[in-house]
């Protein structure tokens with residue numbers, strides 16, 4: 633698929649991986665629709681894309697709200713009449729162990745709260761579902777050649793301290809196989825679905841993690857010996873857009889991460 637002239641929506645486009653993906657697609661000639669909750673991030677990324685000669689419009693959305701994802705798709709179709717690429721990068725972490733015991737009594741002092749569980753499910757799973765569903769609808773109804781991504785994580789294997797996050801990321805990794813199976817049965821041949829499962833990427837999300845843990849426990853297990861750059865994820869996404877043989881799978885990009893530990897203390 634040609635990126636030049638295509639139309640791409642990137643949720644979480646106001647920061648981190650979404651920002652890098654949006655900038656790369658725009659520099660390759662795509663018309664980019666930046667969608668994020670954070671208006672300042674949207675304005676900054678849009679202005680940087682435009683200064684570099686690219687095309688971008690913005691829409692402020694909360695991807696957990698059905699009306700907002702509908703508005704996001706409508707913004708793209710009203711402006712450009714088609715949709716070719718959907719990259720739902722909006723995501724959050726709220727790490728913590730299920731139970732934390734009081735050191736003296738051995739009784740439970742703290743537990744993962746329902747709010748901590750639900751917030752991560754709402755953004756990472758329901759937000760992905762709504763973005764993907766509405767993008768697929770628009771691609772079918774406009775007859776657009778399209779690629780829909782899901783953003784999983786290497787922590788889909790089940791990371792200690794991330795029961796909430798890992799639960800969403802294992803689900804995000806299942807979308808491509810299930811959806812392409814369904815599209816095949818429905819004879820929908822114009823849409824591919826591909827998952828990306830990054831390791832630890834140098835974005836604000838990871839900078840918010842326990843840095844001592846990151847440097848002393850995570851990075852020594854990364855064969856590459858450093859965090860992945862968001863631009864390296866963007867590079868993979870543009871390659872997948874162009875190569876139509878890649879479909880119905882979730883691809884890890886981790887720098888060779890082998891897990892040994894957990895995240896939360």
Ligand SMILES: NC(=O)c1ccc[n+]([C@@H]2O[C@H](COP(=O)([O-])OP(=O)(O)OC[C@H]3O[C@@H](n4cnc5c(N)ncnc54)[C@H](O)[C@@H]3O)[C@@H](O)[C@H]2O)c1
Pocket residue numbers: 643644645646647648649650667668669670673693694695696720721722723724755756759783784785786829830831832833834835836837838
């Ligand atoms: N950074 C990593 O190491 C890493 C690794 C694997 C997977 N991922 C995944 O990649 C995606 C992007 O992560 P990142 O590191 O770029 O994060 P980030 O925190 O840098 O950026 C996330 C963006 O999503 C936006 N956002 C959050 N909730 C939203 C909502 N409800 N509606 C709309 N926008 C919302 C934020 O405003 C922000 O701009 C996430 O799904 C994350 O789980 C990240």
